[in-house]
Amino acid sequence: MNTELLGVIVMFLGTLLLALPLGKYIAKVYAGEHVWTDLIFGPVEKMFFKVSHIDVRREMTWQQHLVAMLTINLIWFLWAMFCLVNQNWLPLNPDHIAAQTPDQAFNTAISFLVNCNLQHYSGESGASYFTQVYGLMFLQFVSAGTGMAAAAVVFNALRERTTDKLGNFYNYFLKSCTRILLPICIVIATVHIFEGTPMTFKGMDTMVTMQGDTVHVSRGPVAPFVAIKHLGTNGGGFFGANSAHPLENPSYLTNMVQMIAQVLIPFAMVFAMGFYLRRKKLAWVIWSVMTIGFLALVIPTINAEVHGNPEISKMGISQPLGNMEGKEVRFGARASAYWSIATTVISTGSVNSMHDSFMPLSGMNMLLGMMVNSFYGGVGVGFLNFYVYLILAVFIGGLMVGRTPEFLGKKVEAKEMKIAMIVALLHPFLILAGTAIASHLAAHDTPMGWWMMGADGKPLHATAWLNNPRYHGFSEMLYEYTSASANNGSGFEGLGDNNPFWNISTGIILILSRFVPIIGPVAIAGLLAGKKYIPESAGTLKPDTATFGLLILAVKIIIAALAFFPALALGPIAEWLSL
Amino acid sequence: MRKEFLPSLLLTVLCILFFSGFYPLLMWGVAQLAPNKGEGFVVSQNDKVYYKNIAQNFTGDKYFWPRPSAVAYNAAGSGGSNKGPSNPDYLASVEARIDTFLVHNQGVKRSEISSDMVTASGSGLDPDISVASAMLQVQRVAHARQISAEDVKQIVNKVKQGPLLSIFGPGKVNVLELNIKLDQIKQ
Known part of the structure; x- marks a missing residue:
């Protein structure tokens, strides 16, 4: 069998095999049961809570959870802004990197806070080691912890009882970081260090090449950063080229580890829900729906990349490795194509090859992954997004059988539906409105003034942000807003996005598309938890069946297709037809 | 929000020390055992x-x-x-x-x-x-x-x-x- 394909299959099955025991472990952690890590981290957490005056026995309502979450997120934002605009004089800056401009710092701080990592800078020249470790890597831990804590609140609310007490936010948050993220990160970082990823605080090195050129080589504390970047589905690279960089991802082994790491917790959270609620069958139904969606995107993408670029075939050379523009030889086209879809269906957004140079239909599949945003989805939030679709499917299913819609013994009524609809419609609204404004400006080649200036300080025209003409240029803008709204962070990186226009517009989208899809599902779950529990009867719509799974899939496809097909037709589909 | 501010702030400080201080330091220690001490x-x-x-x-x-x-x-x-x-x-x-x-x-x-x-x-x-x-x-x-x-x-x-x-x-x-x-x- 083809070794490249075998590598991909093992990455997928390996993730599943690891996610099952991890899911069980996560369920135990959130249920407060005894686990082996109590011995190591138990005392540390106790000390943290004592110093912070936090009583973890105080159970919170869903509103109190949200207040605590938003408060601590605000503090993190201010800390990140402080790091970014002061990095020039703060310690650990051996490469003498300048401070980020306020609009760029705003975009960077927001995008790491919301687990997106859009990165309108390059790590080599735009962030000091202090910023990378104390600002950005810190946010990579805690933003993942926030998403997981929100999912834990929803798990708690789905239990078969009537209550408004849904556990303690700080407890869920800290344990997500200490019990789940940190131990696995230590393992991942260790593998990377021994495979050649740097872990040093010495700055850039200078070497004279064999031909006699003098070259500077950026290094840094990369290994620990790469570990949490993937495990927490953050995706922000230490270097500009992200995981395509031969120091950030030096071998096929590290590529497999990074790939498994980023999909691991999104898988495990689904199984964790199954163990936590003792509804394993429901977990498998949800996982299967997600997997069908994932495979429907990944298989055609691998196929398109393996067949290479028809425009290059016309030149008469051979493409035995497939479409290699923007890809690395040590990974090959198959592992790169698999990564491109995995990183977009979950909200990682790290890349091991340049998405801008993929075939048009591959680009469309990446866009679809982010547009649906819950075929697995990011740590914690992927489950929350799926939960919104689930509520919509329950409602539609209820109408079809002619009964009041119920989910796990709770009546779904008008208030919950309104929240679910707002969350479901916000995502296409932000993407399409943003893309419409940007394409209007580009189509008229509007002078941008302060909103976009060249290196010489002169204002530029809107088309200057495009790196490719025609349909592909449109795709670049569509991709940027889709990535922002999905909190993904990957990009068609040709887009010239480090200017106030893109920094500010995507920054605003990032805030909305992070917090509304967390607040919404937590509110729905909280409202449902307070309702009377109705035991299952013969007329109950059973959620843990294949039929209901298909219904969820249909709801997703209808929403995504109706909302996004016109935009996709103008970008990737038009480009594909023109090849 | 005011009630949550101080606990959030203190927890943040401790988390910064733990995840950005202790964790990279631990990995730096591991790197000293690796080829070329983790410098590539x-x-x-x-x-x-x-x-x-x-x-x-x-x-x-x-x-x-x-x-x-x-x-x-x-x-x-x-x-x-x-x-x-x-x-x-x-x-x-x-x-x-x-x-x-x-x-x-x-x-x-x-x-x-x-x-x-x-x-x-x-x-x-x-x-x-x-x-x-x-x-x-x-x-x-x-x-x-x-x-x-x-x-x-x-x-x-x-x-x-x-x-x-x-x-x-x-x-x-x-x-x-x-x-x-x-x-x-x-x-």
Whole structure:
């Protein structure tokens, strides 16, 4: 069998095999049961809570959870802004990197806070080691912890009882970081260090090449950063080229580890829900729906990349490795194509090859992954997004059988539906409105003034942000807003996005598309938890069946297709037809 | 919100110390046990030290060439061309690379060229080329060095790496290792 394909299959099955025991472990952690890590981290957490005056026995309502979450997120934002605009004089800056401009710092701080990592800078020249470790890597831990804590609140609310007490936010948050993220990160970082990823605080090195050129080589504390970047589905690279960089991802082994790491917790959270609620069958139904969606995107993408670029075939050379523009030889086209879809269906957004140079239909599949945003989805939030679709499917299913819609013994009524609809419609609204404004400006080649200036300080025209003409240029803008709204962070990186226009517009989208899809599902779950529990009867719509799974899939496809097909037709589909 | 502020602030400070202080320090400790103490893998030749995983620019006929780079092999940055598959400028630059390759590699047929030699890598620092692309350059290198093509081919076979554990992923050749080996036979 083809070794490249075998590598991909093992990455997928390996993730599943690891996610099952991890899911069980996560369920135990959130249920407060005894686990082996109590011995190591138990005392540390106790000390943290004592110093912070936090009583973890105080159970919170869903509103109190949200207040605590938003408060601590605000503090993190201010800390990140402080790091970014002061990095020039703060310690650990051996490469003498300048401070980020306020609009760029705003975009960077927001995008790491919301687990997106859009990165309108390059790590080599735009962030000091202090910023990378104390600002950005810190946010990579805690933003993942926030998403997981929100999912834990929803798990708690789905239990078969009537209550408004849904556990303690700080407890869920800290344990997500200490019990789940940190131990696995230590393992991942260790593998990377021994495979050649740097872990040093010495700055850039200078070497004279064999031909006699003098070259500077950026290094840094990369290994620990790469570990949490993937495990927490953050995706922000230490270097500009992200995981395509031969120091950030030096071998096929590290590529497999990074790939498994980023999909691991999104898988495990689904199984964790199954163990936590003792509804394993429901977990498998949800996982299967997600997997069908994932495979429907990944298989055609691998196929398109393996067949290479028809425009290059016309030149008469051979493409035995497939479409290699923007890809690395040590990974090959198959592992790169698999990564491109995995990183977009979950909200990682790290890349091991340049998405801008993929075939048009591959680009469309990446866009679809982010547009649906819950075929697995990011740590914690992927489950929350799926939960919104689930509520919509329950409602539609209820109408079809002619009964009041119920989910796990709770009546779904008008208030919950309104929240679910707002969350479901916000995502296409932000993407399409943003893309419409940007394409209007580009189509008229509007002078941008302060909103976009060249290196010489002169204002530029809107088309200057495009790196490719025609349909592909449109795709670049569509991709940027889709990535922002999905909190993904990957990009068609040709887009010239480090200017106030893109920094500010995507920054605003990032805030909305992070917090509304967390607040919404937590509110729905909280409202449902307070309702009377109705035991299952013969007329109950059973959620843990294949039929209901298909219904969820249909709801997703209808929403995504109706909302996004016109935009996709103008970008990737038009480009594909023109090849 | 006011009630949550102080606990949130204190917890944040402790988390910064733990995840950004303790964790990287622990990994730094691990790195001291790794090859070259976690400062990147290096290879040395004649007292000169090179980074094994960072592609260098080779333009002379007597050296094997790496893949094209969108960042001119400058490892103080990194990145790809980000050109779309239908971009006319991009296609013209690929055409130009094919012509250059054919001029320098007499006897190689156009249809034999593997696309990895004429497309820019994702990082601009890709240290590897495919085995097929290395074999295509054997004649040129042997001719420029006045040695037999068989000897050069042997070096390629010695340096080339198979898939991980022989079963996962593609095979490849590290261009820097290849060129170091070549310079060694001269001596």
